[in-house]
Amino acid sequence: MGIRSGDEYRDSLRDGRRVWMHGERVEDVTKHPAFQPMVDAIARMYDMQHEARYQEVMTFQLPSGERASRFYKLPETPEDLAGIRAMTLALLDEVGGVVDRFGSETATPLFVMYDRRPLLAKYDPRYVRSVEHWLQRCQAEDLFMTSGNTDPKGDRSKQPFEQDDPDLYLRVVSERDDGILIRGAKYETGAAYAHVAFVKPTVGQWRPENRDYAVACIVPLNSPGLKHICRAPLLQTAQAFDRPLSSRFDEIDTLMVFEDVLVPWDSVIFCRQPELASLIRHELHRWGAHAYLLRSLAKADLLVGTACLLAEQNRSIASPAVKEQIAHLMVYREAVHAFILASEAAYERTESGLVMPNQSIAYAGRLYTALHYHEMVHVLRNLAGGSAVLIPDERTLRSPETGPCLEKYYRVGATPAEDRLRVLNLAAELTSTSFAGHKQAYQLFAESPPANQAMILYGAYDREASMRRARRIVGLGEPAG
Ligand SMILES: Cc1cc2nc3c(=O)[nH]c(=O)nc-3n(C[C@H](O)[C@H](O)[C@H](O)COP(=O)(O)OP(=O)(O)OC[C@H]3O[C@@H](n4cnc5c(N)ncnc54)[C@H](O)[C@@H]3O)c2cc1C
Secondary structure: OOOOOHHHHHHHOOOOOOEEEOOEEEOOOOOOOOOHHHHHHHHHHHHHOOOHHHHHHHEEEOOOOOEEEHHHOOOOOHHHHHHHHHHHHHHHHHHOOOOOOOOOOOOHHHHHHHHOHHHHHHHOHHHHHHHHHHHHHHHHHOOOEEEEOOOOOOOOOOOHHHOOOOOOOOEEEEEEOOEEEEEEEEEEEOHHHOOEEEEOOOOOOOOHHHHHHOEEEEEEOOOOOEEEEEOOOOOOOOOOOOOOOOOOOOOOEEEEEEEEEEEOHHHEEEEOOHHHHHHHHHHOOOOHHHHHHHHHHHHHHHHHHHHHHHHHHOOOOOOHHHHHHHHHHHHHHHHHHHHHHHHHHOOEEOOOOOEEOOHHHHHHHHHHHHHHHHHHHHHHHHHHOOHHHHOOOHHHHHOOOOHHHHHHHHOEOOEOHHHHHHHHHHHHHHHOOHHHHHHHHHHHHOOOOHHHHHHHHHHHOOHHHHHHHHHHHOOOOOOOO
């Protein structure tokens, strides 16, 4: 089939999927107000692939001669990493958004499993065939894949097998000739308007007793037995003028409920394998951390841009104190940028020869970015002042009775009230609205909680090199053995 168009993507979502919003069944996600804006944003991304100015950036040529999304290109050269950067930034520039789930990151665990084919083959050759099958399908059918890692988890002090309800982590109920039956639930952003989910184990200790829970597979999002239970939209009443981000980029999160879903063997990446669950958790974000950093760069850029616009409009920009605050935002933006470029420049080769971003740098960047985002939001909030949460809405501005008051009291010099309201609303969406709060939670918990990210960084960092220096300074010899 090759690369899809936006309309083909919309059509593909009318596939009998079972989606609920506010407890009511959604007949067509492409027309429902909670989903339509993001469906349109993703459709635009699909359409971009067909445009001459974007085609080289967004696609690559398969051996068959067909073009495929660059997100599904195996990273074989350093240029492939730079290509992902160019594509991600082009997409985010074009849709003008703060968007996180559009396929950039969710493809990458497939590369991890592809890289580990020799190991998978030792467990079961069918696993290797599944990985190859799905990589080819994603390339050939231009699928939008989401990521189902996080289970509801129940009692955090207990292992999956110890929970009072065995379904609190997704598990294998039975193995049959035609596949496996899985039951449980996973959180998934964007699932209601995507094609397939890569379901895999969450963080945890993958002991042998958790065998039934150690499962990874790829599941079409219209599978029989699958329910999409969606959270309420962030946007309740306001319009694009008042809510410039949540009106267009509310990426609805879903609790995916699997009620004995049949997964054919050609879609099972592994089944009842705690060792592989442990491996995938350690290597899951080999490329994903870079993808997270790229999306964070677009957000950091928007924080700087909004702060500069605000300060220009209210004429505080000449103040050294204001410039200093904005400089803090610039440091954050440039630090994220530097982590991306450095992780590409110091790239590493995997066991099978794929090219991955420097792991220590990418993981350090991911943790730094996650831990400091809320501080940057605070800097912008401080610059925006209370005005960003006090402003009347667009209808008030347009009303002949109230509009003139807004035009008088929000104008600053030659900057009209309308321009100021637009920028203040953007600042509110980045700092104070439910969209802002949701994004901050995402920035902190994307991929995994910071404590788990710290453990992954600890494992990837070359501690021996650092200790060698410390040993030399205090005259300690090399450790024995
Ligand atoms: C906006 C948003 C979108 C998301 N989208 C997706 C998605 O598409 N796919 C997906 O798979 N996941 C998604 N997630 C889930 C995300 O990966 C999880 O929120 C994250 O992994 C943390 O899990 P949790 O929310 O269950 O928190 P918890 O597991 O409850 O953890 C909360 C805190 O408690 C700590 N903690 C937990 N257990 C223990 C313990 N036993 N001892 C000590 N400390 C502990 C954690 O380190 C963390 O700091 C999304 C999250 C958000 C906020």
